[in-house]
Amino acid sequence: MTVWPVQHAKARFSELLDACQREGPQVVSRRGTEAAVLVPIEQWHRLQAAARPSLKQLLLASDARSEELVLARGGGRRRPVVEL
Structure with missing residues (x-):
């Protein structure tokens, strides 16, 4: 990987982009x-x-995390019952 100082990368961005497409990853x-x-x-x-x-x-993962998906019950607030 070629290392480009930020000043050169800004000034020659087209070259940086071409090098990336031609040679692979480029570091700034x-x-x-x-x-x-x-x-x-x-x-x-x-x-x-x-x-x-x-x-x-x-x-299919062997370390399935199903116990983390079950929410605790009874923790929610209930709405008051309105008599009709």
């Missing part, structure tokens, strides 16, 4: 510290899909 640094990464959109979509499991994966 601010004051010598890595601050951000520009990634191609295809890679971004793959990362997003991998980070979000499907419903099927959640249901």
Whole structure:
């Protein structure tokens, strides 16, 4: 990955974008510290899909968290009964 100082990234954004599409992720640094990464959109979509499991994966997971989904009962307030 190539590291671009923020001043160069701003001044040569088109080059940064072309390098990202041609070579892959590009790092932008601010004051010598890595601050951000520009990634191609295809890679971004793959990362997003991998980070979000499907419903099927959640249901088939061995560490199912069903006990956390059940709400405690009796904690709500009841409305007063109005006599007709």
